[in-house]
Amino acid sequence: MNCDLLLKNGRLFNPKRGIDRKASMAVVDGKLRFVDEPTVAASTIDVDNNLVLPGLIDIHTHLNYLGAASGMPADLPNIPFGVTASLDAGSAGVANVRSLAKRLENTEIKSKFMLNVSSTGIIMANQFPESVDPSVWDIGLFDEVFAEYKDRIPALKIRISKNVVGDLGLEPLKKTLDLAERYGVRVCVHTTNPPCSMSKVAMTLRPGDILTHMYHGSGQTCLEDGKVAKGFWEARKRGVLFDTACGKGNLSLTVAKEAIAQGFLPDTISTDLNIYNWNHPFVYGLPAMMSKFVALGMRLEDVVDCVTEAAAVQWGEEDNMGCLCEGTCADITVLRIVERPMHYEDKFGNTLEGGMALIPLLTVIDGKVKYRSMELHP
Amino acid sequence: MKADYIIRGGRLFDPDKKIDFVGDLAVRSGKIIKIDKEISEDSGHVLDASGCLVLPGLIDIHAHIYEDGVWNGMPADLAGIPLGVTAFLDAGSSGVSNYRDLLNKCRTNRTHCRIMLNVSACGIIMPLQFSEPIDPALWNIALFDEAFRENGEMITGLKLRMNKAVVKDLGLEPLKKTVELAERYGVRVIVHVTDAAVSMSELADCLRTGDVFCHVFHGTGNTILAPDGTIEEGIMRARERGVLFDVGSGRGNFSLAVAKQALSQGFLPDTISSDVTLQNWNNPIAGNLIYIMSKFLALGMSLEDVVSRVTSAPAKQFGIQGLGTLAEGTPADLSILKLEDKPQSFADKFGTVVNGKQLFVPKATMIGGQLLYRSADTQLLA
Numbered sequence: 001m002n003c004d005l006l007l008k009n010g011r012l013f014n015p016k017r018g019i020d021r022k023a024s025m026a027v028v029d030g031k032l033r034f035v036d037e038p039t040v041a042a043s044t045i046d047v048d049n050n051l052v053l054p055g056l057i058d059i060h061t062h063l064n065y066l067g068a069a070s071g072m073p074a075d076l077p078n079i080p081f082g083v084t085a086s087l088d089a090g091s092a093g094v095a096n097v098r099s100l101a102k103r104l105e106n107t108e109i110k111s112k113f114m115l116n117v118s119s120t121g122i123i124m125a126n127q128f129p130e131s132v133d134p135s136v137w138d139i140g141l142f143d144e145v146f147a148e149y150k151d152r153i154p155a156l157k158i159r160i161s162k163n164v165v166g167d168l169g170l171e172p173l174k175k176t177l178d179l180a181e182r183y184g185v186r187v188c189v190h191t192t193n194p195p196c197s198m199s200k201v202a203m204t205l206r207p208g209d210i211l212t213h214m215y216h217g218s219g220q221t222c223l224e225d226g227k228v229a230k231g232f233w234e235a236r237k238r239g240v241l242f243d244t245a246c247g248k249g250n251l252s253l254t255v256a257k258e259a260i261a262q263g264f265l266p267d268t269i270s271t272d273l274n275i276y277n278w279n280h281p282f283v284y285g286l287p288a289m290m291s292k293f294v295a296l297g298m299r300l301e302d303v304v305d306c307v308t309e310a311a312a313v314q315w316g317e318e319d320n321m322g323c324l325c326e327g328t329c330a331d332i333t334v335l336r337i338v339e340r341p342m343h344y345e346d347k348f349g350n351t352l353e354g355g356m357a358l359i360p361l362l363t364v365i366d367g368k369v370k371y372r373s374m375e376l377h378p
Numbered sequence: 379m380k381a382d383y384i385i386r387g388g389r390l391f392d393p394d395k396k397i398d399f400v401g402d403l404a405v406r407s408g409k410i411i412k413i414d415k416e417i418s419e420d421s422g423h424v425l426d427a428s429g430c431l432v433l434p435g436l437i438d439i440h441a442h443i444y445e446d447g448v449w450n451g452m453p454a455d456l457a458g459i460p461l462g463v464t465a466f467l468d469a470g471s472s473g474v475s476n477y478r479d480l481l482n483k484c485r486t487n488r489t490h491c492r493i494m495l496n497v498s499a500c501g502i503i504m505p506l507q508f509s510e511p512i513d514p515a516l517w518n519i520a521l522f523d524e525a526f527r528e529n530g531e532m533i534t535g536l537k538l539r540m541n542k543a544v545v546k547d548l549g550l551e552p553l554k555k556t557v558e559l560a561e562r563y564g565v566r567v568i569v570h571v572t573d574a575a576v577s578m579s580e581l582a583d584c585l586r587t588g589d590v591f592c593h594v595f596h597g598t599g600n601t602i603l604a605p606d607g608t609i610e611e612g613i614m615r616a617r618e619r620g621v622l623f624d625v626g627s628g629r630g631n632f633s634l635a636v637a638k639q640a641l642s643q644g645f646l647p648d649t650i651s652s653d654v655t656l657q658n659w660n661n662p663i664a665g666n667l668i669y670i671m672s673k674f675l676a677l678g679m680s681l682e683d684v685v686s687r688v689t690s691a692p693a694k695q696f697g698i699q700g701l702g703t704l705a706e707g708t709p710a711d712l713s714i715l716k717l718e719d720k721p722q723s724f725a726d727k728f729g730t731v732v733n734g735k736q737l738f739v740p741k742a743t744m745i746g747g748q749l750l751y752r753s754a755d756t757q758l759l760a
Contacts, residue, residue, distance in 0.1 A: 066486065073455065073488060076750060080460040106446065106483075108453055279749050281760050288754070338755075345760070359754045371460065372660045374739045377669065 003028045004367055006041035007332065010052035014324040015301035016309040025052055027330040027367040034326055045369075045376060047334050050361055053304060054322050055084025055331025057311035058286050060188075060212060060245035060270035062122070063111060064091035064100045069124045070274035074107040077278040080371045081285035082333035082360040084109060085315060089188060089212070089245065089272070090116035090157025093130070094141040097121070101149055108370055110331070112315065114157040114188055115145060117176050122159070129164040134175035146183045154316045155210065156180050159190035160201070162219070169195050173204060180209075186314070188212055188243075192250055193219035199231025207239030210314065214242040214266060215259060217252025217348050228264040236264075241314065246289055247272030248282045253296070253350040260297045268314060269293055269306040282346060287335060287358040292344050295354025300337075334362035336375075381406045381421040382747060388427030388714060392434055392704040393682040394690030403432060405710040408747035412706055425749070426757040427714050430741050433685055434702045435464025435711025437692040438667045440592055440626035440651035443491065444471035444480045448503045450655035454487045457654050460751045461666045462713035462740045464489060465696055469568065469592070469626065469653070470496035470537025473510070474521040477501070481532055488745055490711070492697055494537040494568055495525060497556050502539070509544040514555040526563045534697050535566035535590070540581060541573040542599070550576065553584050560589075566695065568592055568624075572631055573599035579612020587620035590695070594623040594647055595640060597633025597728055602640060609645050617645075622695070627673075628653030629664040634677070634730040641677055649695070650674060650687040663725055668715060668738040673724045676734025681717070714742040714756070 003026035012023050026033040026041065058078065064071035068091050078086050086109050092100040093116040100121075104111040116122060117137065118130035146153065158176045165172055173189060180187045188210040194201050197220050202211055214222055214232075222229050236242065244251060244266045269289055277283040290303045312322025320328050335358045342354035363371035381404040389400050390413055402417040403410060412419075438458065444451035448471050458466055466489055472480040473496040480501075484491035496502060497517065498510035526533060538556045539545075545552060553569060560567045568590040571581055577600050582591055591613075594602060602613045617623065625632065625647045650670060658664035665673070667688060674684050693702025700708035720737045743751040752758060 075453065075456050076459060076488065079456060080751065108456060279752055279758065281758050284752075357754060369660065370456065374461075374669075374737065377660075377662070377665070377737075 001026070001033070001035065001037055002040045003033060004042050005364070005369070006035070006039055006044045007047050007052060007334070008044060009049055010047045010334070011049055012324055013051045013053055013304060014308070016305050017323055017325065019324055022049070025324065025332065027364070030330050030367040031327050032324060032330050045362065045372070047362065047376065050334050050336045053333045053335060054308040054324055055363070055365065056082050056286050056307045056333050057085040057315055057322060058083050058270050058273065058307070059087040059268050059311045059314050060089040060243060060272050061086045062091045062274035063088040063104060064121065065103060067092065067096060067099050067103065068121060070122070070276055072273055072275045072278055074104060074109050074111055077273055077285060078109050079363050080360065081287055082335060082363050083286050084331040084333065084363060084365045085321065086111050087154070087315060088113035090114045090121060092116060092121035093119040094138070094145050095119040097145055097149070101152065108365065110365065112152045112154055114155040115153050116157045117172070117179065130159070132158055132164055132172040133168060134172055142179065150183070153185060154314060155186035155188045157188045157190070160195060161190065161193045162195050163193070165195055170204060177204070177206060186210055192216040197224065197229065197231070198222045199224060199229040202229065202231040202235035202240055205235060205240045208241065210241045210243050211235070212243040212245045213250040214244060215252055215256035216250045217255050221252065221255050222259055223255055228259050228262050232264060241267040243268045243270055245270045245272040246283060248277040248280055249347045251346055252348055253344060253346045253352045254348070256296050257352070265298060265302060266306055268311050269303060287360055291342060291354060291357050292352070294356060295342060295344060295352050330364060330367035332362070332364040333360070335359060336361055381411065381419055383423045383425060383749065384417055384421040385425050385427050385432055385712065385714065388430045388432035390432045390704055391685060392689065393686045395703055395705055397704050403704065405744070405747050408710055410704060410706055410708055410710050413704060424759040425742060427741070430714050430716045432704070433713045433715060434689040434704050435743070435745060436462050436667055436688045436713045437465040437696055437702055438463050438651050438654065438688070439467040439649055439692040439695050440469045440624060440653050441466040442471045442502070442653070442655040443468050444501070445483060447472065447476060447479050448501060450657055452654055452656045452659050454489045454491055457659055458489050459743050460740060462668050462715055462743050464711040464713060464743060464745045465698070465701060466491050467534060467696060468493040470494045470502055472496060472501035473499040474518065474525055475499040477525060481529055484532065488750055490698060490701070490745070492532055492534050494535045495533050496537045497552070497559065510539070512538060512544055512552045513548060514552055522559060530563070533565065534695060535568050536560050537568050539570035541570065542575045545575060550580065550584060553581065557584060557586065566590055572596040577610065577612070578602045579610045582612045582616035582621060585616055585621045588622065590622045590624050591616065592624040592626040593631040594625060595633055595637040596631045597636050598630070601633070601636050603636060607639055609640060609643055622648040624649045624651055625670070626651050626653040627664065627670050628655070629658040629661055630727050632726055633728055634724065634726045634732050635728065637677055638732070641679065646679065646683060647687060649692045650684065651692070663727055668740060672722060672734060672737045673732070675736055676722070676724055676732050710744055710747040712744040715739065716741050
């Protein structure tokens, strides 16, 4: 067999598909191929028994670089950290989404974006909240944006923190759900300091909608009387999805640890990456977030699933991304597991000790090497 | 006086300014505000640089970063920042017809970017299929005038390739006309010299003080070595005149044998650059700027000589004040590297191999006071 790229001596790791074995992985025409026979490769990289994963997918980031105060350049914080696809979480709305869409056309990483129901998106959140009053929405503009970008918008985004919704309560969320029905997309709701209980927020959502910042620690949290909210369990049964989007301020280590101990794990793990938190010790990057959830009590298998298989479902390409399957797109991430003491903190002063770090070594997108650590230099 | 960052405990190394000590470096509002053995002021963040070299941000003056606009264009930020590079000079990827597109890209990069304008209107757009036309008879001087009038601050010089395939039967005429044009705008000429129709001395004789002779250690056709292995006289004359010799190593523009021979005669390059493109980026032969730096250590150059050739020396060609140094008050562009003891074989396309003992590994990169890369094993404290 001839191939374009051969990763040899890897530990292929895709737990959802029951894959955990020492083997080589080949790429032909941008697609994955399993290798049994001797192979002639245009380019060979010895990955030295490190983890070979499906490319990592971060489903909560802010990529409106130069177009919003918190916008981060899409490639720089992701590709050298093993992330091959990044989903912007509502940085832009109908007024400015074209600029974001065009900017993302010029990146190496795969990208999609959620459309914020506020026409401005989250443009300067630390100075003033975006307006989410449904009475000012122009449905014609939403129709236009979806006509143009339907395949790039998997969800509508809304923040329902008290300072955003004011006295509108859950009304903007309900109207957002109506709008999402119109376009057949998910809703992703930001839930810190909510205007009601987290149970109620979860119960409002439909199957496939995303409750994000699930382990936040501001105002009413997912713990009600010390137990994971009933509404969370019921919503999960109905198929509502729960995402972490940790950021600098949207994860309480104490809340997360307790909820995980009670068996309420995230569906997806994401960063909420933006220009202020990237490289900050609380966030750093997606592999660091993965190590943190191992420290919080999750199994590595589940953590990997949260940033690959499960994330690909929200991305909308679960048949082509997030897995190591014959013929799927060759997005590949190689990580090294290093056992060493890790110390985590959050903004509430909680601390957590961990025992391992995941070090990014190689990032491949559609079969092309986009990052290669000096450690893998021949 | 609170700092934004303190880079703690690294070996601060700026040979041009005679800075070489283990200590701390404080950054505020995009500038290096203090370097000292120990800085105890408050800081937003502390980055642990112990065991590392803290260098001025590396400046790569021969790169191809016209991403999506030419077939070999590399995305600048991705090519450089995770590998310690904070400034790229594009070596003539574009000409008068397309350079504004490249400048638009340059202006949104985090990496400092400047360009050399190719005298060919299309730049080096697809050299493996056809050579860019450089016949001066085709030049539209008004377009050059417009380029330097409107965007002169972004254009450091004029680029010309003088290999046989490009020059055809025009001889030295395109180079002479390029030098005249450079006089008109007061800029440098940079000339690509591999597989030339004439000797390296003849090319060098055309160059003025400050012009750049790139791919100095190439091994294709006539090289800088005379038949007896000594450096050609014309090359020595040019150096005395102040012509600058750059490495621009790439996949194919570098011969370890030529470099070794030249270095053994004391002929060091003025600047070390990568010639990075989409195709050679991270290629085992070409590597990247810090890999090429390791290669020059293996070839016997001192750490001091290698570092100055990717910092203070190229800064003089780059045209932004204050780059390439750790001096207080200059922009906080920093390249934090670890020089690891690790056996390494460096190869070239001619099959020559040189064995080295050390390898530069990137640990953190800062541009204008913003931390834009940090390796997973580099500690940052809130």
